[in-house]
Amino acid sequence: MGRKLLLEHIDVPGINTFDVYRQQGGYRAVEKALKTMSPEDVVEEVKKSGLRGRGGAGFPTGMKWGFLAKPEGVPRYLVCNGDESEPGTFKDRYLMTHIPHILVEGMIVSSFALGANTSYIYIRGEMMPQIRIVEKAIAEAKAAGFLGKNILGTGYDLEIYVQPGGGAYICGEETALLESLEGKRGNPRIKPPFPAIAGLYGCPTVVNNVESIAATVPIINDGGEEYAKIGIERSTGTKLISASGNIIRPGVYEIDLGLPVEEFIYSDEYCGGIANSKKLKALVPGGSSVPILPANLISKTVNGNARLMTYESLADGGFATGSSMGSGGFIVFDEDQCIVRNTWNFARFYHHESCGQCSPCREGTGWMEKILHKIETGRGSIEDIDLLWDIQRRIEGNTICPLGDAAAWPVAAAIRHFRDEFEWHITHPQEALSRNYGLAHYADPIEPVV
Amino acid sequence: MLSVKENHPVEFSAELLDKFAEVASRYPQGKQKSALLPLLHLVQAEYGWLSTDAMDKVAHFLQIEPIEVYEVATFYTMYFLRPQGKYNLEICRTGPCCLVGAERIMQYIEETLGVKEGEVTADGLFSWRGVECLAACGYGPVLQIGPDYTFYENLTEQSVAQLIETLKNKVQTEA
Numbered sequence: 001m002g003r004k005l006l007l008e009h010i011d012v013p014g015i016n017t018f019d020v021y022r023q024q025g026g027y028r029a030v031e032k033a034l035k036t037m038s039p040e041d042v043v044e045e046v047k048k049s050g051l052r053g054r055g056g057a058g059f060p061t062g063m064k065w066g067f068l069a070k071p072e073g074v075p076r077y078l079v080c081n082g083d084e085s086e087p088g089t090f091k092d093r094y095l096m097t098h099i100p101h102i103l104v105e106g107m108i109v110s111s112f113a114l115g116a117n118t119s120y121i122y123i124r125g126e127m128m129p130q131i132r133i134v135e136k137a138i139a140e141a142k143a144a145g146f147l148g149k150n151i152l153g154t155g156y157d158l159e160i161y162v163q164p165g166g167g168a169y170i171c172g173e174e175t176a177l178l179e180s181l182e183g184k185r186g187n188p189r190i191k192p193p194f195p196a197i198a199g200l201y202g203c204p205t206v207v208n209n210v211e212s213i214a215a216t217v218p219i220i221n222d223g224g225e226e227y228a229k230i231g232i233e234r235s236t237g238t239k240l241i242s243a244s245g246n247i248i249r250p251g252v253y254e255i256d257l258g259l260p261v262e263e264f265i266y267s268d269e270y271c272g273g274i275a276n277s278k279k280l281k282a283l284v285p286g287g288s289s290v291p292i293l294p295a296n297l298i299s300k301t302v303n304g305n306a307r308l309m310t311y312e313s314l315a316d317g318g319f320a321t322g323s324s325m326g327s328g329g330f331i332v333f334d335e336d337q338c339i340v341r342n343t344w345n346f347a348r349f350y351h352h353e354s355c356g357q358c359s360p361c362r363e364g365t366g367w368m369e370k371i372l373h374k375i376e377t378g379r380g381s382i383e384d385i386d387l388l389w390d391i392q393r394r395i396e397g398n399t400i401c402p403l404g405d406a407a408a409w410p411v412a413a414a415i416r417h418f419r420d421e422f423e424w425h426i427t428h429p430q431e432a433l434s435r436n437y438g439l440a441h442y443a444d445p446i447e448p449v450v
Numbered sequence: 451m452l453s454v455k456e457n458h459p460v461e462f463s464a465e466l467l468d469k470f471a472e473v474a475s476r477y478p479q480g481k482q483k484s485a486l487l488p489l490l491h492l493v494q495a496e497y498g499w500l501s502t503d504a505m506d507k508v509a510h511f512l513q514i515e516p517i518e519v520y521e522v523a524t525f526y527t528m529y530f531l532r533p534q535g536k537y538n539l540e541i542c543r544t545g546p547c548c549l550v551g552a553e554r555i556m557q558y559i560e561e562t563l564g565v566k567e568g569e570v571t572a573d574g575l576f577s578w579r580g581v582e583c584l585a586a587c588g589y590g591p592v593l594q595i596g597p598d599y600t601f602y603e604n605l606t607e608q609s610v611a612q613l614i615e616t617l618k619n620k621v622q623t624e625a
Contacts, residue, residue, distance in 0.1 A: 127585070166526025
């Protein structure tokens with residue numbers, strides 16, 4: 001049974017209101033932090049917890065906070081990244097819809113730790129209903145004295161505002177998000193300087209994902225050491241996993257990090273197995289950017305170890321035979337799904353979402369989309385596969401922000417693991433139009449590398 | 451029918467300008483340009499799209515150059531530079547939704563409404579387009595309708611047909 005730290009009270013009626021959330025022990029972390037701890041103490045607890053950024057990069061949150069510059073007389077900002085747009089990821093929407101107060105509570109605790117007196121929650125514009133829900137939660141918290149001037153008589157002042165995005169995946173990249181929050185196009189900035197030195201309005205700024213900020217609440221309530229007891233190695237605590245695709249029970253699940261991937265897919269407590277009695281073909285475990293895994297690399301790593309839901313185990317084998325935790329966008333493919341079509345779909349996504357600043361990404365994502373579409377529609381040649389490989393290789397690492405990498409990785413992984421499916425599309429164009437390649441040998445056990 | 455080439459003059463209501471002022475107060479002195487995205491959402495909710503005149507008036511309100519508004523309005527996908535149907539159906543077309551049938555739903559909508567992606571029906575009621583991931587992958591296929599961005603999940607051909615009927619009836623009742 002997974003421990004529930006964030007979703008503990010998800011089934012309590014009215015938990016989206018201040019009163020019910022408070023009755024369930026809500027805002028204790030604010031009382032504890034503001035009344036009994038110094039900002040440095042709060043940062044220390046988050047460092048001890050081992051919490052890693054839940055947006056996708058997995059960078060230790062406490063360390064990120066530690067980098068924040070604190071020049072005299074310059075305001076500091078906390079900006080929450082609620083621009084959830086990574087295909088396969090819908091956990092932040094879920095959290096904000098059902099338990100908005102845990103985000104507001106986490107914002108207060110985190111802002112206090114960073115010495116911010118104005119904080120912004122940037123939520124993607126399409127989530128208008130969630131924007132209203134979070135705005136209402138902020139108003140309720142303010143009416144109860146947990147926001148505004150002199151919070152709980154401690155002398156600490158804080159205002160939180162919600163900022164809507166305009167519909168752009170790139171604004172999930174933290175410097176693009178800051179540009180957008182300043183009322184500009186979401187073009188990522190060249191780093192350095194990092195936001196911790198010069199972020200919003202040129203001031204020191206921390207940008208954290210919704211789930212990361214919410215996680216500070218149980219960390220402060222129970223202590224960082226207690227949080228770090230959950231999980232394995234450097235994957236501590238619980239994680240929200242967004243499960244989608246061809247499974248019986250899609251949805252958002254809070255798991256203890258360290259859960260076996262096989263159990264997550266087949267247990268009735270989580271995904272419940274593959275829908276319609278089909279077989280498992282492939283898995284994208286961390287959102288569309290991370291490498292796709294064929295069936296034989298899902299339950300076990302190439303060395304034969306059980307594959308676990310941890311940052312380390314999902315990445316075991318590097319990009320050759322592993323993948324990445326990413327944002328926890330867990331997309332399951334059954335035997336009927338076409339890898340070429342899906343890769344084309346993702347390539348189209350990245351082409352559409354490229355901001356256009358860097359040529360390798362602006363041009364390369366478009367080329368990849370065109371070539372993949374050509375292969376998918378039966379007009380490809382064998383040379384196109386090598387060309388695709390060449391293009392993705394020239395995008396990766398050659399752009400200002402990671403969108404270029406995010407576009408390159410899924411194409412590279414699809415070719416690496418499913419090259420025969422691409423070749424079949426090219427050699428059997430008519431057949432490829434009417435049916436899918438199926439499972440082939442992907443489920444066969446592979447020889448361990450000794 | 452309005453055309454993007456025509457200037458479509460607007461006059462912001464006092465109520466809308468009050469909302470503008472409230473939004474602008476969320477940012478530090480001198481950083482009012484931050485209000486641009488939220489203001490454009492407010493204008494679009496009022497008029498259904500952003501005409502050149504509306505954008506110019508937003509620029510005037512924020513004391514920025516009109517080009518600063520145009521460059522933002524053309525960058526983000528949510529802003530419309532030409533009128534849409536009264537109900538603009540936006541269907542997620544990205545991977546996870548396609549695994550559970552989004553392409554079939556888009557085809558069904560195109561057939562049912564009888565207009566291509568981006569076009570408006572003759573009665574001005576409907577338009578549709580495929581959009582990228584709406585972060586609701588576990589409930590796919592999904593579509594949303596602005597300006598409130600109401601969400602419709604786990605779509606089937608039947609539920610889409612019903613939705614279109616309901617919206618048509620709603621318009622008739624209002625008329």
